Amino acid sequence: MPDEAKRPAATARPTIKDVAAVAGVGFKTVARVVNGEPGVKEATAERVRKAIDQLGFRRNDGARLLREGRRTSSIGLILEDVSDPFYSQLSRAVEEVARAHGSLLFTGSSAEDASRERELALALCARRVDGLIVVPTAADHGYLAPEVAAGTSVVTVDRPVAGLDVDTVLCDNAGGSRTGVEHLLRQGHRRIGYLGDSENIFTAAERLHGYRGAMADARCPVQDTWVSMGPPDLVHIRLALERMLVGRWPVTALMCGNNRTTVAVLRELAALDRHPALVGFDDFELADLLSVPVTVVAQDPAQMGRTAAELLFRRIEGDRGQSQRITMPTRLLPRGSGEQPA
Incomplete structure (x- = not known):
């Protein structure tokens, strides 16, 4: 094990370089161990694993997926108010569908504030979620057009949007x-x-x-x-x-x-x-x-959420058909x- 002098100063988020310094190996060796690739002796791999545990290193899957041009396995959901029983049921249904597709769900509340909705949506897009489900508040959703053009799938639920050709799930x-x-x-x-x-x-x-x-x-x-x-x-x-x-x-x-x-x-x-x-x-x-x-x-907010989420994942997986507007019945x-x- 390298002496203490080689140990890097503590950082808020340890990097692969930090692990390499503590384990006394090269950057590529750490990368092979982290990614489960062959070609590393067991003794060396064990030293790397101990350094990972010591530093609390966690692989940045998001950055890796972006470098490889792959999806981030995450979606965003923007509601009016997550504490509202209607939206909490809708959110739970979206989460269940996301989990079935191996994705994480990030949720936020717009509080019926158009600027807050825009801020949340663009923040989620900046983190490269694969898609968004939005309960629209803003009158103008042109800010999402570049994100849609760049490949981010969008579905609106509970309310439609003007000027954006996306799938929509409404109630009658x-x-x-x-x-x-x-x-x-x-x-x-x-x-x-x-x-x-x-x-x-x-x-x-x-x-x-x-x-x-x-x-x-x-x-x-x-x-x-x-x-x-x-x-x-x-x-x-x-x-x-x-x-x-x-x-x-x-x-x-x-x-x-x-x-x-x-x-x-x-x-x-x-x-x-x-x-x-x-x-x-x-x-x-x-x-x-x-x-x-x-x-x-x-x-049926749960059915609305499930329907919106399934539409979103269909788009994420490559469906390029015409946008749908689905109206759910009441009873x-x-x-x-x-x-x-x-």
Whole structure:
């Protein structure tokens, strides 16, 4: 074993050269041992392995794969909010598909911030992930065009993008919202309020469209006070419900545009001691265990995630066919809150 004088100074990340110095061998000898190549005597190989253990050296697979022009066996996933139950289920499904394909998954949240989405996407591309799955926030995704042209596969999920020819997996947002409203109409309700997320979000706009379409087909004019679009914070929800539930023509039923809005509405209704019929878009944990179980229009985020991931790996593996736009169905789960008659 070389004496201590030959031992390199400690570094944050030991290199092959550091291992070579400690083992007293050449750079190429270390490379052969690290890569499992023949041509190294066992005694020498053992000395190299001891130096690797001593220094805590780890092979940089990413750099090696890039030098060899091979894939990095990693993909990126950019969500709106990884803590949202909808996105956590979607993320888990993507991770399972990635693992089945021998890939690592890197995940980040855009927080509905276009600049943060761009920053995350370009950072992942700079690390040469093989592909990206994105829940789009930005209005302009031209920044991804050079990455796509350079060979990075991209799939969008939950929302489409304009100006980028990539595969997209969506939910039938308008159809699902229409289903929920039609269910309330069948219970005799004609004054139905709608609470949704910010209208500049694709899914929110589509669900509002479904609500308005169902009400128009039933010839039920919608009062301005019956519709509230915005973030699902309690103050906003409280003011919206106060407008909807008072006056000469209060609503008798509510359609909520997403699970966070539904939960906020339930909290406020409990405080107001009001019990209109209610249907929520998106299922949520314990919805079926409340004193009045919540009727929901359910998506399948896990299936959306699996579908998006399979499309991505198909592209990574060389599929150059036309881009696909897949729309997943929803299903109504009647549990009690949406079955209360007018």
